[in-house]
Amino acid sequence: MLNKKDLLGIKELSLEEIILFLDTAAGFKDVIGRDIKKVPALRGKTAVNLFFEPSTRTRTSFELAAKRLSMDVINFSVPTSSVVKGEGLIDTALTVQALGADFIIIRHTSSGAPYLLAKHLKASVINAGDGTNEHPTQALLDAFTIIEKKGDIKGLEIAIVGDIAHSRVAKSNIYCLTKLGAKVRLIGPPTLIPDKIREMGVGVFHNMEEGLKNVDVLMMLRIQMERQGKGFFPSTDEYSRNWGLTSERLSLAGDNVIVMHPGPMNRGIEIVSEIADGPNSVILDQVTNGIAVRMAVMYLLSGVKR
Amino acid sequence: MKIAIKGGHIIDPSQAIDWIGDIFIDDGRIKDVRKQSAAFRSPGEEQSGGDDPEIRTIDAKDMFVLPGLIDMHVHLREPGFEYKETIQTGTLAAVKGGFTTVCCMPNTFPVNDNASVTEFIKRKASQEGHCMVFPIGAITKSQKGIELAEIGTMRDEGCIAFSDDGQPVMNSLIMRRALEYSKAFNVPIISHCEDTTLSEAGLMNEGLLSVTLGLRGIPAEAEQIMIFRDIVLAELTGGRLHIAHVSTEGSVSLIRSMKKRGANVTAETCPHYFSITEEAVKGYDTHAKVNPPLRTARDIEAIKEGLRDGTIDVIATDHAPHHRDEKLREFDMAPFGISGLETAVSLSLKLVDEGLLTMSQLVEKMATNPARIMQIERGAIKADTEASLVLVDKNKKYTVEAQKFVSKGKNTPFEGWTLKGMPVLTICRGKIYE
Numbered sequence: 001m002l003n004k005k006d007l008l009g010i011k012e013l014s015l016e017e018i019i020l021f022l023d024t025a026a027g028f029k030d031v032i033g034r035d036i037k038k039v040p041a042l043r044g045k046t047a048v049n050l051f052f053e054p055s056t057r058t059r060t061s062f063e064l065a066a067k068r069l070s071m072d073v074i075n076f077s078v079p080t081s082s083v084v085k086g087e088g089l090i091d092t093a094l095t096v097q098a099l100g101a102d103f104i105i106i107r108h109t110s111s112g113a114p115y116l117l118a119k120h121l122k123a124s125v126i127n128a129g130d131g132t133n134e135h136p137t138q139a140l141l142d143a144f145t146i147i148e149k150k151g152d153i154k155g156l157e158i159a160i161v162g163d164i165a166h167s168r169v170a171k172s173n174i175y176c177l178t179k180l181g182a183k184v185r186l187i188g189p190p191t192l193i194p195d196k197i198r199e200m201g202v203g204v205f206h207n208m209e210e211g212l213k214n215v216d217v218l219m220m221l222r223i224q225m226e227r228q229g230k231g232f233f234p235s236t237d238e239y240s241r242n243w244g245l246t247s248e249r250l251s252l253a254g255d256n257v258i259v260m261h262p263g264p265m266n267r268g269i270e271i272v273s274e275i276a277d278g279p280n281s282v283i284l285d286q287v288t289n290g291i292a293v294r295m296a297v298m299y300l301l302s303g304v305k306r
Numbered sequence: 307m308k309i310a311i312k313g314g315h316i317i318d319p320s321q322a323i324d325w326i327g328d329i330f331i332d333d334g335r336i337k338d339v340r341k342q343s344a345a346f347r348s349p350g351e352e353q354s355g356g357d358d359p360e361i362r363t364i365d366a367k368d369m370f371v372l373p374g375l376i377d378m379h380v381h382l383r384e385p386g387f388e389y390k391e392t393i394q395t396g397t398l399a400a401v402k403g404g405f406t407t408v409c410c411m412p413n414t415f416p417v418n419d420n421a422s423v424t425e426f427i428k429r430k431a432s433q434e435g436h437c438m439v440f441p442i443g444a445i446t447k448s449q450k451g452i453e454l455a456e457i458g459t460m461r462d463e464g465c466i467a468f469s470d471d472g473q474p475v476m477n478s479l480i481m482r483r484a485l486e487y488s489k490a491f492n493v494p495i496i497s498h499c500e501d502t503t504l505s506e507a508g509l510m511n512e513g514l515l516s517v518t519l520g521l522r523g524i525p526a527e528a529e530q531i532m533i534f535r536d537i538v539l540a541e542l543t544g545g546r547l548h549i550a551h552v553s554t555e556g557s558v559s560l561i562r563s564m565k566k567r568g569a570n571v572t573a574e575t576c577p578h579y580f581s582i583t584e585e586a587v588k589g590y591d592t593h594a595k596v597n598p599p600l601r602t603a604r605d606i607e608a609i610k611e612g613l614r615d616g617t618i619d620v621i622a623t624d625h626a627p628h629h630r631d632e633k634l635r636e637f638d639m640a641p642f643g644i645s646g647l648e649t650a651v652s653l654s655l656k657l658v659d660e661g662l663l664t665m666s667q668l669v670e671k672m673a674t675n676p677a678r679i680m681q682i683e684r685g686a687i688k689a690d691t692e693a694s695l696v697l698v699d700k701n702k703k704y705t706v707e708a709q710k711f712v713s714k715g716k717n718t719p720f721e722g723w724t725l726k727g728m729p730v731l732t733i734c735r736g737k738i739y740e
Contacts, residue, residue: 090635113636131638171517171518196512
């Protein structure tokens with residue numbers, strides 16, 4: 001069993017723990033493929049989605065995962081809460097815990113916010129994305145999807161393309177994939193890839209064509225429109241021309257390359273529709289697998305014996 | 307009251323004192339400072355034999371007896387932020403930490419950018435303060451970096467230096483004017499060197515750790531660019547420049563080479579910049595959130611070398627007390643700052659223990675040089691001056707417990723550290739604090 005109360009980041013996980021999450025998720029993948037998609041594993045427990053940032057897919061995914069484990073789920077939506085009245089994060093979370101939450105699933109704009117809660121709460125804290133730090137369940141579902149499609153991760157050439165500097169998805173994936181033995185390279189403009197990140201054991205390419213060579217897995221990141229006009233790149237048009245994924249560029253990658261995207265996509269900017277909807281795309285598999293992985297995470301953190 | 311401090315190791319480089327001796331105090335003033343000699347039984351000792359109830363004899367054996375230390379960079383928070391610290395609590399923390407003089411930065415509310423705020427601080431300090439307080443006035447109105455504040459009027463009211471600490475003057479022309487104008491009043495300009503366009507919204511040192519923690523980095527260059535700018539402006543204008551809280555290797559080498567070519571510049575660092583690295587931020591510990599940020603082991607080595615070779619003239623605390631609730635927050639929302647008055651001496655004594663500085667050199671950094679830079683007649687052990695002294699027990703070990711700080715600010719990254727050497731008794735303005 002897992003000897004942890006919280007899932008804060010992949011950087012704190014051992015290889016064994018990552019494998020335990022992935023193996024457990026495989027079991028739940030079977031469950032959610034059945035006609036009756038629900039198991040009573042965590043009946044009587046309560047999960048609270050504490051989301052301080054807009055999110056549809058992650059919040060829905062956690063909600064469904066909790067429901068399929070037979071939990072009660074509350075969505076704590078920030079604009080209607082006392083947070084707008086100036087309540088601090090710790091007070092909000094303590095209140096939610098006092099209401100009976102066993103799991104607090106937090107998404108927050110501040111890096112480290114889940115760590116702060118984990119220190120002050122008895123409830124399990126699950127990081128659903130904090131600032132530019134980590135998004136651990138996304139990395140686990142990405143790894144799960146890669147294994148599902150490729151059999152194994154060890155030795156694969158995996159490229160992550162886009163705004164690495166501001167991407168918690170990229171960070172969690174770098175930790176997760178390198179721990180699982182993949183060779184990870186990052187592709188994007190130098191303004192969006194911190195130079196020091198090379199010390200995390202990854203390769204860096206600023207030229208998309210060079211970077212795509214022999215790639216087995218291609219992870220495209222969402223380009224946030226707000227970055228435009230902040231000096232990171234002159235225009236989305238120019239970004240797209242240099243680092244957008246087109247069919248022509250995809251042909252430079254390895255045979256049977258799979259294309260991933262954590263969503264939501266900017267079609268026509270970082271990825272063209274023909275690829276997003278094409279045979280190499282596993283984007284919708286990622287969404288489905290997200291539920292299985294999040295079930296596994298909550299199940300293992302609960303400490304319930306099988 | 308008469309006091310006799312006997313058998314202590316008295317150190318005051320300004321008076322070339324570095325020997326075992328006795329100090330006699332009467333009515334708050336030093337009457338005599340005398341070298342102890344085994345062959346000579348001093349008449350003072352006979353007069354003040356242990357039985358005289360009029361005289362308090364303090365056995366200072368195995369202790370350093372130092373001039374009351376001068377901290378030229380503190381935030382006392384009053385007026386405006388009394389929930390963080392007051393002049394009363396901040397100065398009590400100072401004397402507990404061995405300081406008998408502090409210079410307080412102007413980022414209060416309202417800002418100390420006019421003589422009435424200066425007057426308020428001086429009056430409060432004389433009524434409620436436990437040590438001498440010299441205010442530092444703002445360079446520009448509201449520290450906005452746009453218009454010069456009334457430097458001359460504030461000087462007349464008691465400001466002894468000028469700084470927009472925390473809100474660096476980004477406009478080079480205004481900084482030039484400040485360095486020029488301040489010459490008329492012979493006051494130093496203290497610069498918090500940070501190019502805020504480069505450090506924009508930064509939270510910690512820029513490096514691999516800031517990447518892995520997902521916290522926006524502040525590159526060392528943000529400090530170095532402004533140090534270079536301000537020193538060349540000081541050269542251009544002939545103004546007196548003091549660089550606050552130096553934190554990087556590059557800053558030390560810049561200041562060293564600019565001093566060599568004759569620039570009229572002095573510099574300070576703080577104990578946290580030679581004691582801990584950015585690693586202290588791990589786990590999102592807001593007590594290690596400070597500006598400039600904690601840097602790397604290489605920077606610590608360079609700062610120590612800068613202290614050793616005299617590039618860095620002063621150790622100040624940048625005492626920045628905050629309320630518990632403000633630090634108990636998301637890392638990016640918590641304010642910058644460390645409550646430093648009550649750990650500074652112990653942390654600095656490590657430099658002596660390591661053989662980097664002599665005790666006499668440490669006193670230079672914490673009393674003699676600040677007095678010279680700020681042009682104040684303090685920080686010396688001299689007959690016929692106010693008795694302003696601190697006794698440091700060099701062997702006393704203790705564990706840092708923030709809850710025991712007398713400062714309202716319990717925000718320290720040194721909680722739980724075992725430190726050796728502490729100020730045990732401070733004499734200031736006729737009172738004994740122990």
